[in-house]
Amino acid sequence: MPPVQPGGGAPPRAGTEAHPEQHGQHYDERLEGRLDLDHLDAPLDLDVIGADPERPLLSEHLSRVLAEAGVSLLVRRHRTAVVAASVVAAVVVAGTGTWWASRPEPLPDPPRVRVTASGSDQTELAVDTSDGRVVGITLDVGVASRERAGVAVQLVSLTGPGLSPPSGPVPAVDATVPDFVATVSASLDCTDPWAVRAALSAGSADFGVVLRRRAPEGEVRDEQVGLIGAQHLAEVVRQTCLQVAAARELRAISVTAAPLDGVAAATLTITVRNTGSRTWPGLRMSTRDLPWVVNARPATDLAAGSTVALKARLWLQDCADPSAALAEGLTLRTSFAADDAVPGAADNAGDTFSLPLGAAALAPVSAAFSAFCSSAVPVATVRQSAVATGGSDASAGTLELTIDVAAQGAAILEIDRGATTAGGRLTPIESPVPLVHGVGTLHATWVLPRCADLLAAGLPTLSVSLVTLGSPGGDRRPYLVPISGEALRDGLAEVCGDTATVLVP
Numbered sequence: 256m257p258p259v260q261p262g263g264g265a266p267p268r269a270g271t272e273a274h275p276e277q278h279g280q281h282y283d284e285r286l287e288g289r290l291d292l293d294h295l296d297a298p299l300d301l302d303v304i305g306a307d308p309e310r311p312l313l314s315e316h317l318s319r320v321l322a323e324a325g326v327s328l329l330v331r332r333h334r335t336a337v338v339a340a341s342v343v344a345a346v347v348v349a350g351t352g353t354w355w356a357s358r359p360e361p362l363p364d365p366p367r368v369r370v371t372a373s374g375s376d377q378t379e380l381a382v383d384t385s386d387g388r389v390v391g392i393t394l395d396v397g398v399a400s401r402e403r404a405g406v407a408v409q410l411v412s413l414t415g416p417g418l419s420p421p422s423g424p425v426p427a428v429d430a431t432v433p434d435f436v437a438t439v440s441a442s443l444d445c446t447d448p449w450a451v452r453a454a455l456s457a458g459s460a461d462f463g464v465v466l467r468r469r470a471p472e473g474e475v476r477d478e479q480v481g482l483i484g485a486q487h488l489a490e491v492v493r494q495t496c497l498q499v500a501a502a503r504e505l506r507a508i509s510v511t512a513a514p515l516d517g518v519a520a521a522t523l524t525i526t527v528r529n530t531g532s533r534t535w536p537g538l539r540m541s542t543r544d545l546p547w548v549v550n551a552r553p554a555t556d557l558a559a560g561s562t563v564a565l566k567a568r569l570w571l572q573d574c575a576d577p578s579a580a581l582a583e584g585l586t587l588r589t590s591f592a593a594d595d596a597v598p599g600a601a602d603n604a605g606d607t608f609s610l611p612l613g614a615a616a617l618a619p620v621s622a623a624f625s626a627f628c629s630s631a632v633p634v635a636t637v638r639q640s641a642v643a644t645g646g647s648d649a650s651a652g653t654l655e656l657t658i659d660v661a662a663q664g665a666a667i668l669e670i671d672r673g674a675t676t677a678g679g680r681l682t683p684i685e686s687p688v689p690l691v692h693g694v695g696t697l698h699a700t701w702v703l704p705r706c707a708d709l710l711a712a713g714l715p716t717l718s719v720s721l722v723t724l725g726s727p728g729g730d731r732r733p734y735l736v737p738i739s740g741e742a743l744r745d746g747l748a749e750v751c752g753d754t755a756t757v758l759v760p
Contacts, residue, residue, distance in 0.1 A: 262302065263418065266756070272488055273739075276501040280559075283439040285475065285476030286493070287314055287421065287483075289640060289716060293647065294508055303607065303679075305345070306595050308403075310561070315729045317572045318373065318464065319323040328548050335717060336664075350525070352435070352625070354371070356459055362402075362406065362468055362470050362474055362476055363402070364477070365460075365480070366402070366468060367401035367402050367474075367479055367608070367677070368398065368400045368401070368402065368408055368466055368468075368479055368481075369399045369483065370396050370397070370398055370410075370463075370464045370466075370481075370483065370645060371396060371398075371399075371434075371482075371483040371484055372396055372397075372482060372483065372484035372485055372488060374396060374489065374711070374727055377695075379480075384731060386656070388467065388469060389606060390442065390444055390497075391421060391438040391440060391441065391442050392413065392418070392440065392443050392488075392491065392492070393438055394413060394438070394439055394440070394643065395436055395437070395438050396410070396436070396438075396439055396464065397433070397434040397436055397437075398428045398435045398436070399433055399435070400409070400428060400430040400435055401433050402430060402468065403469070405471040406430070406468055406469065406470050406471070407428075407430075407468070407469040408427070408428040408430055408440040408466060408467070408468055408469075408501045409425045409426065409427050409428065409466070409467040409469075410425065410428065410437055410464055410465075410466065410467075411439075411441055411466065411467050411477060412439060412440065412441045412442035412464070412465050412499060413440060413455060413462065413463075413465075413466040413482075413488070414441065414462065414463050414464065414465050414479055414491065415441075415454075415460075415461050415462035415463065415485075415488075415489070415709050416450060416453035416454040416457040416461055416492070417443060417444065417445050417450050417451070417453065417454035417457075417496045418441040418442070418443060418444070418462075418492065419441065419442045419443075419444050420441065420442065421440045421441055421442045422442075423440075423469075423629060426438060426439065439464055443492070445495060445496035445499040445500070446499070446754055448500075449658060450496070450707055451497075451500050451576060452495045452533075454492055454493055454496040454497075455496060455497060455591040456591060457489055457492070457493065458484045458489055459482075459484075459485040459488070459737065460481070460485075461489065462482050462485040462488050462489055462492070463479045463480055463481045464479070464480055464482050464483045465477055465478070465479050466478055466479070466480055467591050470516065474507075474680070477680055481720075486663060492605065494606075494608065495595055495607045496554065496588070497591070497606070497607075498608045498609065500525070500609040501587075501609075501610065502611075503531065504529060504531030504535075505527055505528070505529060505530070505531075505535070505557075505610060505614055506527065506528045506530060507525055507526070507527055507585070507612050507613070507641070508526050508527070508528050508562070509525075509526045509616065510524070510526075510616040510617070510620065511523070511619055511675070511759055512524050512569070512613060512617055512620045512622070512623035512624075512625065513617045514623045514624060514626075515568075515722075516625060517730065519570065519571035519574075519624075519627065519731065519732065519733055520568055520569060520570045520571060521569050521571070521620070522551065522566065522567075522568055522569075522570070522625045523548075523549065523566065523568070523569050523620070523622055524564055524565070524566055524569045524583060525565045525566075525567070525616075526562055526564050526567060526609075527557065527562065527563055527564075527567075527570070527587075527610065528561075528562045529557045529558065529559055529560060529562070529563075530560070531559055532559050533559055534554045534556055534557065534558045535556065535557040535589050536588030536589060536590050537554040537555075537556065537588070537589055538554060538555055538557045538587060538589050539552065539553070539554040539565065539586055539588055539756070540552075540565055540566075540567040540585065540586070540587060541586040541588040541607045542608070543586055543588075543607050544586045544588070545552055545580065545581075545585070545586050546578075547569065547570040547571075547572055547580060548567050548568070548569055548570075548581075548585065548586070549564040549567060549568045549570075550566075550567055551567050551568050551704070552564075552565060552566040552567075554588075554590070564594075567585075569581070569620070570625055570627075571628075571733055572735065573733060573734055573735040574624065574627070574628030574630070574632070574655070574732045574733060575628075575632045575734055575735070576621075576622070576732055577620055577621045577625075577628060578617040578618075578620040578621045580615060581612055582617070583609065583731045584609040584610050584611040584612055585608075585609070585610045585612065586607055586608070586609055586610075587607065587608060588606055588607050589606060589608070590606060591606070603691075616657050619708065627732070628732060629660070630663070630664050630665060630721055630723060631662065631663040632663060632734065632743075633660055633661060633662035633665070633668070633719065633734055633736050634658050634660070634662075635658050635659070635717055635736045635737070635738045635739070636657050636658065636659050636660075636661075636735070636740040637658055637738055637739065637740035637742045637743035637746075638657045638659050638696075638738060638742055639655075639656070639657040639742050640654050640655070640656055640657075640683070640685050640742040640743055640746030641654065641655045641746070642654060642746065642750060643655045643700065646750065648701055649705065650679075650702055650704060650705065651704065651705055651706045651750045651751050652703055653700060653701065653702050653703065653752040654700070654701045654702055654703065654750070655700055655701075656698065656699045656700070656738075656742075656743070656746075656747045657696065657698055657700070657719075657742075658699060658738065659694065660688065660690070660694070660695050660696070660697060660719075660736070661694050662683075662690060662693050662694075662695075662721050663691055663693040664721075664723055665721035665722060665723055666690055666722060666723060667687045667688070667721075667722040668687060668689075668690055668695055668697070668719055668720075668721065668722075669685075669686055669687045669691060669720040669721075669722065669731065670683040670685075670686040670687070670688065670697065670717060670718070670719050670720075671683075671717075671718040671719070672686070673699075673718070674754075675702075676712070676715055677704065677708065677711070677713075678704065678709060678712045678713055678714055678715035679700070679701055679702050679703045679704045679709065680702045680715075681699055681700075681701045681715040681716075681717065681738075682699060682700050682701075682702075683697055683698070683699045683717070684697070684698040684699060684700070685697055685698065687722075697755065699717075700756075701715070703750060705755075706750070706751035706752070706755060707753065708749075709755060709758070710755065710758070712759055714737060714738060714758050714759070715738075716725055716735045716737050716738070717735070717736040717737075717738065718733070718734075718735055718736075718738055719734050719736055720732060720733050720734070720735070721734065737760065739759055739760045740759070743759050744756045744759045747759065
């Protein structure tokens with residue numbers, strides 16, 4: 256093998272050093288050690304590629320450049336400082352990489368939490384017992400969390416127009432339970448006119464829940480998320496704020512009642528004054544809470560500082576107390592929201608409010624029916640009481656009753672089939688019942704509510720109509736007759752204990 260030349264090249268082969276023009280090539284010293292692309296078909300000697308003893312290596316070239324720039328000299332003079340700086344730089348780079356790999360994971364934005372209202376029956380109002388004002392609202396909600404492991408979720412409060420954060424503990428959410436049920440609340444503040452205005456025009460999309468998310472690394476965020484199914488919540492807030500605004504701005508200044516011939520009804524005219532600074536649009540009577548009151552005038556706008564005469568027909572419910580049906584006030588409807596102004600739309604809780612009348616306004620109603628309600632008030636006494644069925648989760652049981660009714664001057668007793676009330680369902684078995692010398696007997700079944708609910712609601716009543724001898728076909732005098740008697744007291748004691756006997760007069 257021929258000896259290697261300095262610079263990494265190989266000696267020229269025999270016969271090539273004397274005649275550089277051989278093979279038709281023109282020899283050029285600048286092509287020494289390079290590949291001639293114009294003659295790739297010629298025989299190629301790989302031993303001579305790059306064999307330039309004058310060409311410096313890359314390391315030699317860099318050393319020369321650094322030396323000319325003075326860097327090499329600087330490094331030799333400050334070798335200790337350069338080494339220390341290199342170590343610090345290496346530590347910083349390594350620490351930065353370690354921090355980046357183990358940095359705290361931020362909470363995602365937006366929250367990965369879904370909150371759904373559990374149902375309209377889960378909405379509860381907190382009432383100030385001193386004056387009956389609604390001061391707060393609570394709602395049961397279902398919570399589904401998809402936050403990463405270790406992130407704690409709490410429900411801070413309901414939020415929306417007319418609501419403010421409540422005081423008290425903040426409930427936590429068990430993220431391991433799908434659709435975890437929790438209770439969230441808010442304080443209700445409708446005293447600010449601007450808050451009332453916002454609440455009256457709000458929809459379900461304006462209400463939500465404030466969440467508090469706490470990461471295990473210490474990051475804490477309070478953020479609002481939407482509340483799915485907030486229609487009933489929006490309606491409750493609207494109605495409550497509407498009632499507050501009505502009590503502040505509207506007044507019933509007079510009531511007149513004119514009886515109708517041949518029927519147990521009268522025409523009412525209620526004059527209402529607007530003492531506020533806003534117009535109450537689409538004002539009219541509502542039958543939502545008082546189905547025996549029928550509106551008799553188209554909806555009208557009540558401008559600020561003006562009055563309007565609302566007309567209605569009142570169907571008599573109880574001759575014993577003709578104005579009792581209006582003791583809690585009249586139910587009116589307004590249309591502050593666009594969907595409440597649709598003609599023929601059904602009244603909902605969010606657009607109705609109660610207008611109190613007062614004793615002076617109720618007096619004309621009683622006077623209008625004084626001539627019509629001239630018969631004696633009937634009396635119902637339970638003669639026999641027997642337990643028919645036992646109790647359950649929804650009822651204390653069922654009693655079978657035999658009731659004697661006395662109604663002087665009446666010949667026939669017509670009895671409504673009964674309806675379920677807070678005091679249970681009292682259903683007569685026969686109707687009508689003939690009265691002999693003003694006395695008759697009827698049988699009924701009474702499905703009781705739970706004993707605790709009965710103590711709060713009181714006893715149900717019989718809804719009857721008395722027909723006198725010789726009266727015209729439509730001359731029926733309605734009465735709400737309470738039931739009493741020792742046999743009733745004994746039956747209540749059997750199903751609910753002695754505490755329930757205090758309900759029997």
